[in-house]
Amino acid sequence: MxxxxxxxxxxxxxxxxxxxxxxxxxxxxxxxxxxxxxxxxxxxxxxxxxxxxxxxxxxxxxxxxxxxxxxxxxxxxxxxxxxxxxxxxxxxxxxxxxxxxxxxxxxxxxxxxxxxxxxxxxxxxxxxxxxxxxxxxxxxxxxxxxxxxxxxxxxxxxxxxxxxxxxxxxxxxxxxxVAPPAPAPVAPPVPPAPPAQAPPAPQFAPPAPPAPPAEAPAPSLTKVTLDKGRVSLTKGGSVSLEKNGKPFLSSIRMGLGWEPAGRGRNIDLDASCIAFDAKREKLDTAWFMKLGIFNGAIAHSGDNLTGEGGGDDESITVHLNGLPPEVCGLVFVVNSFSGQKFTDVKNAYCRLVDAGSGQELVRFDLTQSEAHTGVVMCKLVRQFSGEWVMTAIGEYVDAKTARAMVKPASSML
Known part of the structure; x- marks a missing residue:
């Protein structure tokens, strides 16, 4: 087969x-x-x-x-x-x-x-x-x-x-x-001393051994959902777009923002969304030259040439229920069309917003910049069960256009 x-x-x-x-x-x-x-x-x-x-x-x-x-x-x-x-x-x-x-x-x-x-x-x-x-x-x-x-x-x-x-x-x-967790070892309680006979407990009761240091759970074993509200992701972190065990969103907006260079010419950054199938083959790209794909299921807000203005500089709205079944992964990327490096950009971020209410649900801030012209910000992957999971990536590459971002984006799915 x-x-x-x-x-x-x-x-x-x-x-x-x-x-x-x-x-x-x-x-x-x-x-x-x-x-x-x-x-x-x-x-x-x-x-x-x-x-x-x-x-x-x-x-x-x-x-x-x-x-x-x-x-x-x-x-x-x-x-x-x-x-x-x-x-x-x-x-x-x-x-x-x-x-x-x-x-x-x-x-x-x-x-x-x-x-x-x-x-x-x-x-x-x-x-x-x-x-x-x-x-x-x-x-x-x-x-x-x-x-x-x-x-x-x-x-x-x-x-x-x-x-x-x-x-x-x-x-x-x-x-x-997968196995049921064994109960954590607990020092047996010291039995209460008879009122008139036993010496003070500290003399005879052996000190309880110090508790082993708590280990942070491995990221791959911890499923983060939207049950507790807004989630801030660090690089490599993931969050399921479920709440109370059920799909929470039908339409989302991915907002991407940055601050312009303090001096010199403005930086023209472009946000794009590249859609892939199960074999990591590109299906289509929403970018400033093609604002709508899949009959409007993915819609780009349009090009911002400078990064000026409050709020998101560019946003891409995704109607999850309107995506064709062959769409298995969406990768959101930003590239410097003007060729300047991301070391000249401040406070780049991406955030996932409920398109219906405008509520910010997930945010990923890039805390460090690198001297490259492109960055793969995050990905949305449809799991085999139909659940969508967002993962923060934040990997820099040398690519000035959405077309040049396809290969590195595919490798990170």
Whole structure:
């Protein structure tokens, strides 16, 4: 199969094997029509190998990690099982080790279909294939959707509760958060002394050991949403455009601003939005020479030649529900058409605003400038479940036009 292709399942029980040049951890998630698990019990992996109609088979004796699906035993209400993979080695990516999924008849071992995704890069987890129900029949689809924040990113995307917990030294970082967290060690309380006999507690009670220093949760294991209001991002930080577990926005405005040079000629900065598909191929660009794309689903405010004036210098409005389904990523970039460097620009920022209410929801301020003519400010990525996630990037490149920004923007998706 090729990416995006599908085929009917000719067996009621199938095994999905995923192989690569390096060892992989393979998992399965049972999803409802809403694209979410019903509970954490619908996440089947090495540490929880049995789910309703879905089981995990660990690698052994030359056989790879696999997920077996008995479609006849899948509960009513479950319409899709996604099969995921992540490198077993801590911190490893899929660059150069593109996996192959082999779907077999679980009883006879006959190969039904195979799929190898296109070349991968920084992805640390991958939705390889999905087995889904359509019109009463079961089918398989080649997906190849990558995640840069590990298996925990996939799990939280589909509604699994991911808790921060220090992992054992030999475990991959995505494994420990899935298991229920062990209670933190607490020094046993000193029993109250009998009134007339025991000496003061400090003489006999051993001092409680100092609490271990709290570790900041890894960014990839912490899902930030709009539940608590406005979010300020730092470089590399992400926020889901969900609130209370549901999509919060249908139309957003990305405002970009900067201050002009204090002396000398004005700096003509241009903000653009580049739309990409699942293969990181450019679909279209909204910029000052093309203010509307996708029938107005993305609309540019127009060119500001100097950066003068209060508020956003340029803004780009995105009607998320109006985007074609092939749009998987939007990258917002700013470039210096006049050729001056960003070291001559002050207080560059981008902010995400609710287009309906005008409320600022997310802000990312560039605290440092570099001597380049372009900067990739942020990206909006549609997750496999349909959820949109904004990530602050802030990477400088040498590019004076939106066209020259396409390649670096694609590499940062």
């Amino acid at each position: 090729t990416q995006g292709g599908n085929a009917p399942l000719t067996a009621a029980r199938v095994t999905v094997e995923v192989t690569a040049p390096k060892a992989l951890d393979v998992s399965g998630l049972l999803l409802t029509d809403a694209g979410k698990v019903r509970s954490d019990a619908d996440f089947v992996f090495f540490n929880a190998p049995h789910g309703p109609g879905v089981t995990h088979r660990p690698a052994s004796g030359g056989t790879p990690d696999a997920i077996t699906i008995d479609t006849a035993a899948v509960p009513a209400g479950i319409t899709k099982i996604v099969v995921t993979a992540s490198p077993d080695e801590a911190g490893a990516t899929f660059a150069g080790i593109e996996p192959t999924a082999t779907v077999r008849d679980a009883d006879s071992g006959q190969v039904l279909v195979t799929f190898t995704p296109p070349q991968l890069g920084r992805e640390t987890a991958l939705i390889v294939v999905e087995v889904y129900q359509r019109g009463g029949a079961w089918k398989v689809r080649a997906v190849g959707q990558g995640y840069a924040n590990g298996l925990a990113g996939i799990a939280t995307d589909f509604g699994v509760t991911v808790e921060d917990e220090p992992a054992p030294a030999a475990a991959a970082p995505v494994q420990a958060p």
